[in-house]
Amino acid sequence: MTDERMGTGLWRALRRLPPGSGVVFRHHATPAAERRALFVRVRRIARARRLVLVAADPPLPHARHGRVAGATTWPAHDRREALAGVRAGAAVLFVSPVFATRSHPGAAGLGAARAARIGRGLGVPVVALGGMSERRWRRVRALGFAGWAAIDAWV
The missing domain is CATH 3.20.20.70 (Aldolase class I)
Structure with missing residues (x-):
């Protein structure tokens, strides 16, 4: 689970997760444009590390x-x-x-x-x-x- 409290610790957490682990992207309080950019970055890391990624709300409407x-x-x-x-x-x-x-x-x-x-x-x-x-x-x-x-x- 992600949220704003993680700060830059988010990147360490993504590196620590074993392949096949899941990430629920939340960051509800982040402004929409910034949230979408952050999601894109998390998605790129998740794909590279073979992590399952779902979004708590848009920006990705197909994984909820x-x-x-x-x-x-x-x-x-x-x-x-x-x-x-x-x-x-x-x-x-x-x-x-x-x-x-x-x-x-x-x-x-x-x-x-x-x-x-x-x-x-x-x-x-x-x-x-x-x-x-x-x-x-x-x-x-x-x-x-x-x-x-x-x-x-x-x-």
């Missing part, structure tokens, strides 16, 4: 994250949202926040077991998001998560 029909990825904070994502055609569900995170100030984390139940049995990969780190991933992967995502863990 969010509440749109045909979504590639979908955020799910509860079972209802997970089911909606599957109905919308999501290929991957991001369940969050598994743990407390700066992205959701003041919100308690769901906890690993509760987060795992949100997407269990829906037939799509479920990715743990929210307060995740490599150490926490080792703790939760046995619960059925297909992977983990983060912002702060990369910077």
